[in-house]
Amino acid sequence: MRAEDQTKILDALEQRVTATRSGRAAPMSEVLEDSLYFERRRLKEDRGKSPAFKKDTAFWDRVANELRGASDAQQRRLTERAVRHYGEEIAGNFDDRVYQVVTRAMPPALGLLLNAVSPIKLAKRLPDLPSIDDAIVVQGEVEQLRKLHEKGTVVLVPTHVSNLDSIVAGYALYRMGLPPFLYGAGLNLFTNPLLSFFMHNLGAYTVDRKKQDPLYKDALKAYAQLTLEHGYDNIFFPGGTRSRSGAIEKRLKLGLAGCGLQAYIENLKANKSRPDIFVVPCTLSFELVLEAETLIDDFLKEVGKARYIIDDDEFTKPSRLYEFMTQLVNLDSKIHVTISRAVDAFGNDVDDEGVSLDPCGRSVDTSRYVLTRDGPASVADRDQEYTREVGERIVEAFLRDNVVECTHVTAYAIFSLLRERNPRMNVLRVIRTGGEDEDLALADVYRRAQALSDKLFTMSEERRIRVGPSVKRNAEDTVSDGLKHFSIYHTRPAAKRRGDRVVPSDRTLLLYYQNRLEGYGLDALGGAASLSPDHRALAAR
Amino acid sequence: MAKLTLIGGGAMARAVARILVSSGVDVHVYARDTTRVEEVDGIVVHEEMGPAVEGANLVFLAVPADNLLEAAEQYGEFARGDHVVLTATRGVTDRFMLPHEMIRAMTCVRKIGYLGGPIHARELATGRQINLVLASRFGEVIDAIRGLTKGTPIALHKSSDVVGVEVAGAIANVGSIASGLAAALDLGDTARGVLLTHGLVDATRLGVALGATASTFSGLAGVGELIPRNVTSMDRHVDLGRRIAEGEALADALVRVDGHVEGVKTAEEAVKAAERLGLELLLVPAVHEILHGRADPRVALEAVLHRSLDLDNAVAR
Known part of the structure; x- marks a missing residue:
């Protein structure tokens, strides 16, 4: 964002949020008292952990002092300052020059960006990044x-x-x-200084979900809207x-x-x-x-x-x-x-x-x-x-x-078999216990995956979903690839192959990956309409 | 002055035009067959849609369900985002497409209002108080119609449940067919009442599955419409039911009944929709089978009467 736009946006933010607030029935002093209440509670819980703790505490102490006996005009001015305070935190420092450098060197910089999560630890691995x-x-x-x-x-x-x-x-x-x-990123992602630097300069502004103050939420929304109005x-x-x-x-x-x-x-x-x-x-x-x-x-x-x-x-x-x-x-x-x-x-x-x-x-x-x-x-x-x-x-x-991948198909096949084999268990019990059998026949998993992917390919022809390249016409390939993916990254594989059997070792992960196929009415064939009725007319076309 | 354009020249359109023009609204009518529009002082009749719609704030699509898609498509050429569009069509088209969905599928308009409840064209002309349910998700629509009907015998009851009011209106037609059948078969007043209640339960179940609110069906658009409709028995759907029970074939009966009998198509589409949605309906499929000569009226209706109304589970059976 250009520096002059940043200033313009913050000025407008101050005016707009304050004006909306003064248009409502509650007096300005109440708005500020709410802010004080929510912010002080947040700071108390924060106990000095967040980097802005001192600055925020000092700011709100000043507001509390000045609010005492303040005239209407002064209250309005204080509200503007509070909005400004929030606005500056939200906007952060976006530096166009840094952005130019960062984007020009993007592919390596992105590696660096990921690296920035812990520069020291990963620095030695840099060559094979x-x-x-x-x-x-x-x-x-x-x-x-x-x-x-x-x-x-x-x-x-x-x-x-x-x-x-x-x-x-x-x-x-x-x-x-x-x-x-521009995008709003959780304040917690900005604690790492290097990551924060990159994120700010790649267009991030901060969103602090711990701030409950309605004035902050107004400011956040108004900020996003103002950036849009300025063409960002x-x-x-x-x-x-x-x-x-x-x-x-x-x-x-x-x-x-x-x-x-x-x-x-x-x-x-x-x-x-x-x-x-x-x-x-x-x-x-x-x-x-x-x-x-x-x-x-x-x-x-x-x-x-x-x-x-x-x-x-x-x-x-x-x-x-x-x-x-x-x-x-x-x-x-x-x-x-x-x-x-x-x-x-x-x-x-x-x-x-x-x-x-x-x-x-x-x-x-x-x-x-x-x-x-x-x-x-x-x-x-x-x-x-x-x-x-x-x-x-x-x-x-x-x-x-939505692009369906081999992991989703594999998880869906295994999970649906587990549910089918254990009709008397609710889903949570299936997840906890894994059902009555220790494992499933690989051939059954293949068959289920085949039926599913046939359906998915049909749906993709009807433009109802996209099938990724990792999902093959032959489900055996899809399942093998899916199991390979599961075995490699997660602490415990979602499922693993043992000879001609498949062991559903982490059912929570299976649930997670199969959930990507929720909302398509796959389980009840023909299923319930996933769209709200008001829009069926358009969807049917 | 507000300009309202009526599209369609049926009895409903004529009655509405008469009431509104007398309260000072600038009323224009477009109908394909202008000879059917009687001369009413102050109403401007158009032979082309463009000039009829030009500068209008409100457009009333007063056509039967069979013609609504086509009329909406034609109107879509002249539709604008600030138009308030009304319809009172009782029925559906393929894939149980509801009236507001037909308008949405063919035009850019959003501010749609649906008129439901106990309205009958013949009553509209009597000058007595007329009770209408106006369903819309837009406050602006409600305000606009309020402004228009102020000082007229029209009492508006507002609702935000467009789907519910439309489904209630459509299925009520099927219920009326059953009521006519029952009357001709002399099943008795109680049985007639029970059948109508079955119709309401079917409507509720279908409506809720499509996103309606259950309470809509116990209000003026649901129960509130069924009572007068079947007390006065001037309904063409009741007439159709009578004729079918007396052994007339559907095609012949449809020719003899005066006006559009939208309940026939509604029953067919509701049966298919229930199948798609995995819902069990009782009365609607029975009426559908009877209409097409695939079930004996008495046997089929008595089978429905023997089923539990299961009101506790009206929403999910």
Whole structure:
């Protein structure tokens, strides 16, 4: 981001968030008292661990002092300062010069980036550093994305399974010849100074999920929206957090996606020459997931109330990350980055020129959707409805462009056999005990995998899913490859071959990998509609 | 002044036009067959859709389910994102596509309102209070229609459950066929009531599977519509049921009944949809079989009457 834009955005942020707040019924002093309450509670729990602890404590002490006996105008000024305080933390320091250097030297730099997790430990291994370049396959609507980047502002919305996602997505953008997109990354990822340096300069701004203050959340949303209004492309992870179960996310957190529509409305109001916002779904498909073990454990432990912030997973263990990258290369494993067709801020299809289309392919003047008697304006319930539609379109694209890999097919085959053999056990018991038999016949696994992949190939012809190159027509090859993948990276293999038998050694991992095939109605043939009814009409076409 | 364009020249369109024009709305009508649109003072009749829709804030697609897709496609040429589009079509098309889905599939419009509940074209013309359920996910739609019907005999009841109100309306037609059958077979008033309740349970089950809210079916769009519809027995679906029970073949009966009998197609599509969704319906498949001469009316309806209504499990059977 250009330095002058950074300043403009922070100035506007201060004004906008404060103005929205003063428009509400609650007096400003209450807003600030809430901030003080939430921030002091957070700092108390933090006990000096976070790098900004001293600075934050001092800031809020000052606010508390000045709030006493403050006039309305002073309260307003204090609120602006609080928003500024948050804004500066969110924005971080993006340095255009550093960005130029980093991106020019991208492929080696990316290795370095991964290395940055622990520079000292990994420095000696530098010569045989795995190259991520060959491992990433970028496919799909790349051309459209390139064009839309010129025509308006893009919000890339990827699936989310791993902390590597933002790096992989960033790298894919680089490979497509696009500048880095801005994205929010958990503050916990910024604790390593070198990693933090790279992330900031590759477009990351910080998101601190520990901050509960509503004013902070307002500031975060407004910041993202302002960057869009200034024409900066963004990456939003609509799942909100990494998928714990391994399944494609279906319940999206659309708060940030809603920013796209609001930015569009603001652009119309300001008569901008390129007002359009394009939402581009993107699926990131891994054969192996770095943090699979931690994520699925978290899912099973706390089904319903996920920990949300995990700061001790594989991503923070350099040896695991290194091993993962090495195995990725050794196995000739691919990470597929699939760019889906874009939609506009209302969920309409968009052609390569950025023109919105109705379901019959006729062009649509989208500014009409937000027209009120007083010109273009936000209307809360209407906009929520538009954004919900965008969410549905994103989920459809995720399912359609999800790339199935050998590990998913193998896990699905084994796991479904386990469930079938143990009809009286619930799924948790199957996972805990592994069922009544110690192992399964390899031939049965082959047969099940064959039936599944036949179905998957049919579905892929119908453009309902994508089948990755690791899934072969002959399921024996797929299963062998899947078992090989399982045996190599995880602490305990999800399943392993023993002669003509297959031992399902880690059922939680099997569950995790098979979950990638959730939502396609595979278990109930013909299955229930996975889309919400409002959108069936379009999906059926 | 608000401009409302009616697309379709049926009884419903005429009745609505008459009420609205008397309350000062600028009403335009487009119909393929303009001879069917009677002259009403102040209503502008168009022979082409473009000028009819030009500058309109509201568009009412007042056509039967069979023609809705086609009408929507044609209207799609002139549709705009700020239009509020209404329909009251009771029925579905292939793959159980609901009225609002037909409009969505053919146009760019989003602000769709569906009119359900106990409305009958003949009642609309009497000047008595008319009760309508207006289902929309957009507050702007509700506000626009409120503004339009202020001071008219129309009482609006709003709902955000578009799917529920549409499914209730469509399946109610099938229930009415059963009611007509039962009347002709002299199964008695209780049996008629039980059959209608079965229809409601089927509708609820199907609706909920499609994303509707169960409580919609016990409201004005569900039970609230069934009661007047079957008390007045002026419904063409009841008439069709009677004729079938008396031994007329479906094709002949359809010719003799006055107006579109959308319940026949609805029953067929509902049976297929239930199969796709893995739902067990009771009354709807029975009516479907009877209509097509594959089941004896008395035997099939008595079989339904012997089944438990299982109201506790209305949502998932």
